[in-house]
Amino acid sequence: MTDIASPVVDEKPCFGANPEIFKLGLGRQHTLCHEIGQGSRCRNESDCRCEGLDLHFWRKMCKNCGCRMDEHDVVLPNEFDHAQIVIGRLLVARDHFEKVMPKPGMLRRSEDEDIERRSREKPTAVYNFKMNGGVKGNDKENVQYAWAPLPDKDLVSRYMKCLPEEERPVMGSIGEQNRKSRLQYQLPLYDCNVEDARFVEQKDVKTLQSFVENVKNNVIGVGKVVEIGKNQENGDSFEKSMTNAMRGLKIGETECKDCCKKMENGDIGVECSHHSNIQDTYHPNCFRCETCKQLLVDNIYFFYKNKYYCGRHYADQLYPRCAGCDELIFANEYTFAEEKSWHFDHFACYKCDFKLGGSRYMTRDENPFCLECYLKYYAKTCGSCQQKIGPDEKRLNYNETHWHAEEKCFHCVQCSQNLIGKKFMFKNHKLLCSSQCKAAYNSANPNNQV
Ligand SMILES: [Zn+2]
Ligand SMILES: [Zn+2]
Ligand SMILES: [Zn+2]
Ligand SMILES: [Zn+2]
Ligand SMILES: [Zn+2]
Ligand SMILES: [Zn+2]
Ligand SMILES: [Zn+2]
Ligand SMILES: [Zn+2]
Missing domain, CATH: 2.10.110.10 (Cysteine Rich Protein)
Structure with missing residues (x-):
């Protein structure tokens, strides 16, 4: 057996305490009711053995498997659809939202146009939408959608075909599951309601309230599913030509804001005209959050600095988010x-x-x-003294064996000399300084030779 060099002693501290954490204040304790979804199956089944969702008392995480709540197949009580809660809360102020002040230099719409826009842009989503028998020449489509953008079977059918299959919210399919996950991930309910934000301190409630108000008035909206070119003759044409002119397109041409491909008349698109007169059009499958690139769930967007985000990633740009809760x-x-x-x-x-x-x-x-x-779960055990090696203690390792980097643990079993920084042999869990000591050890321990 060859001599081996002593491994490098690892002296650097394992961690540093952040100076901020000494400034602690103790918040109030919260009692929670979190029965919703309790026992739901984890969808990462292949990787984790979960006996059913058991929500941690403040982490949005399953105590059984460590996966996020939205990775479980959470079934909300029947009257709840996550999206309806969000739409109800954030889009009730729709009238107000539509009165967004025009930016300087932009044309001001007349009051009449405002009223006309408002009446056109009410959220049109329908839930548990049955398609059976509705679409001409397609009697096979007997599906039900957990969500559809509008109650028009023909448009819904064409819209859904533009989405990848796993994103179509067909009841009982993976698509319905994915929609639920996206709802929970993109639209955290505690972002948009004071009652749901359990850890906002009393003194900060006003800040949350004005955050929510601003979202309602200026930020949130729902993309409108349209057939490209269909409404050329009415009020859209002015906005369209404005948009086209700015993008160097000809009148009557439409381009997807994301992939920049031309969209033909008759194609299905998602339109938003959130910021004053400019109208953005997307392919249904291109209408995604700028940050996470997920398909914007139910076409609900949060508009910020000329880009469209999901609720989570809009908020993340304004406030820090607690990595715990x-x-x-x-x-x-x-x-x-x-x-x-x-x-x-x-x-x-x-x-x-x-x-x-x-x-x-x-x-x-x-x-x-x-x-x-x-220490209990992860610390290494010293190969000599069999004690755990504390995070503060200097340690060294050779292959899979660890020791305290101290003479009392890292020495020759025969002559006891300190081996730190010296060459050593390691055989049969024994440390030795030289072949002389090895021979001496073997003759002294005939029944326990190395
Ligand atoms: Zn679980
Ligand atoms: Zn899991
Ligand atoms: Zn596109
Ligand atoms: Zn996002
Ligand atoms: Zn927290
Ligand atoms: Zn602990
Ligand atoms: Zn030791
Ligand atoms: Zn020795």
Whole structure:
């Protein structure tokens, strides 16, 4: 057996305590009712063994399998559709929303036009929409859609064909599941309602309220499903030609704002004219969040700086989001650790929820752990003394074996000399300094030779 060089002693501290976490305030405790979805099947079945969703008391995460709540097949009680809740809350102020002030230099629409627009742009979505027998020459289409953009079977049928199959919200299909997941991911209910935001402190409630007000009035909207070229003769034509002129297109031509391909008359498109007179048109499958690139669920968009986002990624640009509970943080002071933001109380041990503010912690798989849990679950055992190697202790390893980087643990079993920084042999779990010591050890221990 050849000599091997002593491995490098790893002296760097495993972690640093963030200075901010000493500024802790203790928030109030919250009692929650979170029966919704309890026991739901996890959809990552192949990778995880989940006995059913068991929601952590503030993490939006399953205690059984560690997957997110929206990765479970959460069935809301019948009267709930997540999207209806959002539309109800955020689009009730539709009238107000339509009175968005024109930007300087833009043409001001007359009051009459405003009224006309308002009457045209009410949300038109329908839920649990049955297609049976409705479409001419297509009697096979006996499906029901959990959501459809408008109650027009022909348009709905053509619209759905523009989407990949797994995104069509056909009841009982993977598409319906995907829509549910996208709803929960893109439109966190706690972003848009004071009652649902459990961890907003009293002093910050006003900030949340004005955030929600602004979303209602200036930000949220629903893309309109249209047949390209169909409404050329009416009020759209002025806006269309404005848009076209700005993009160097001829009158009557339409281009998808995302992929820039020309859209033909008769194609199905999604239109939004959120920002004053400019009208944007997208292929149905191109109408996606600028950040996460997911298809905007139910065509609900959040408009910000000339781009369309899902609710989550709109909000993320204005406020930090707690990596623990997933809610927005409106407080001025919060913890920033591991390149993420956390409510003070939510920077806590991933195993035991011990609040880590002001304490030292370890990180594993991007989750923080208190030292005790880290030791219990992840710390290495010393090959000599069989004790756990604490995160503060210098350590060294050779292949799969770890030691305390101290003479008492890393020495020759025969002559006891310190082997740190020296050549050594490691055989049969024994450390030796030289072949002389090896021979001496073997003759002294005939029944336990190395
Ligand atoms: Zn689970
Ligand atoms: Zn799971
Ligand atoms: Zn496109
Ligand atoms: Zn997004
Ligand atoms: Zn939090
Ligand atoms: Zn812990
Ligand atoms: Zn040891
Ligand atoms: Zn020796």
